[in-house]
Amino acid sequence: MDEDYHRKHGTDPREEIVIGAILTQNTSWKNVEKALENLKREGLLSFKGILETPLEKLQELIRPSGYYRQKARRLKIVAKELSPVSKVESVSREDLLRIEGIGRETADAILLYAGSRPYFVIDAYTKRIVKRVFGIEGSYEELRSWFEDNLPKDIKIYKEFHALLDEHAKRFCRKEPMCEGCPLIRVCTLPLR
Ligand code: SF4
Structure with missing residues (x-):
């Protein structure tokens, strides 16, 4: 997680964790890092950035992570559903699993790493x-x-x-x-x- 980036942009690092949890589906972290770098370069590594970026531009930025059309759509849905990001502290696992694009592993990664809640992630x-x-x-x-x-x-x-x-x-x-x-x-x- 790039704390410096978030300090500089006044954004919440937990949003990067949620974004990373979607981007890492079916790909290696190395590819995710490239997509995160692209979002950072444009100053868009936040829920606000995801929601305000036109879908096609978002697809291009996250293309290195693979399945970029599906993931761009999922990012927009998740950014909307989990705004403000403080929701990760209280959202139930069941409600997270009802959000399109969030399966068990993604849900538990969000709960543990963004929400600091005791759910073990199975990968x-x-x-x-x-x-x-x-x-x-x-x-x-x-x-x-x-x-x-x-x-x-x-x-x-x-x-x-x-x-x-x-x-x-x-x-x-x-x-x-x-x-x-x-x-x-x-x-x-x-x-x-
Ligand atoms: S000893 Fe067991 S844990 Fe270690 S590499 Fe072999 S299979 Fe994996």
């Missing part, structure tokens, strides 16, 4: 690691409950744990796992199978 990396290390598979909600039941209910821990899982998936537990040298090899069930 593809998390599912992969849980399956390999513990041999556990389950629906999104089952895995979310599993983490929330087993971790202290602390948003700092939720954020850190999620970040560490993603880092581990990138460094060792890749699509083709690099088990040799992996710090979890002793507890992981995959190399034993």
